Amino acid sequence: MSDANDDGEVLEAVFDVIEDRKETLPEDSYTASLFTHEKGENRALEKVGEESTEFILAAKDDDTEEMAEEGADLVYHLLVALSMHDVDVEALLDVLRERQG
Numbered sequence: 571m572s573d574a575n576d577d578g579e580v581l582e583a584v585f586d587v588i589e590d591r592k593e594t595l596p597e598d599s600y601t602a603s604l605f606t607h608e609k610g611e612n613r614a615l616e617k618v619g620e621e622s623t624e625f626i627l628a629a630k631d632d633d634t635e636e637m638a639e640e641g642a643d644l645v646y647h648l649l650v651a652l653s654m655h656d657v658d659v660e661a662l663l664d665v666l667r668e669r670q671g
């Protein structure tokens with residue numbers, strides 16, 4: 571297992587890409603499509619809900635591989651929702667770090 575710093579770095583790197591997509595809106599980017607979706611922010615929030623449900627169902631089935639896949643989808647869409655509200659991932663990581671003591 572990697573240490574806490576590595577985990578934070580992965581989240582920060584994905585968040586940086588999300589912020590870049592928000593700024594540049596490339597046509598072939600799934601992330602950009604969430605920022606420009608006709609349903610607006612609701613589309614990204616729907617995805618947070620959908621991925622949460624898929625994660626829960628994977629857990630109920632004790633499908634550990636699927637839990638990792640759906641968990642990653644959930645975290646990614648959570649980061650998009652943070653970015654939509656201009657909340658930096660550092661704020662979330664700071665809370666986790668504080669709780670770590």
Ligand SMILES: N=c1c2ncn([C@@H]3O[C@H](COP(=O)(O)OP(=O)(O)OP(=O)(O)O)[C@@H](O)[C@H]3O)c2ncn1[C@@H]1O[C@H](COP(=O)(O)O)[C@@H](O)[C@H]1O
Pocket residue numbers: 584587588591598599600601602642643646
């Ligand atoms: N981590 C992710 C990530 N996780 C999940 N997804 C996308 O989230 C979507 C999840 O949708 P579903 O699983 O519901 O499947 P779907 O059928 O494609 O979606 P629906 O049509 O049902 O809405 C898929 O299209 C995945 O590709 C992600 N898309 C992007 N990233 C990160 O964002 C970066 C930039 O990606 P682009 O914006 O595509 O360039 C990538 O390099 C990754 O680091």
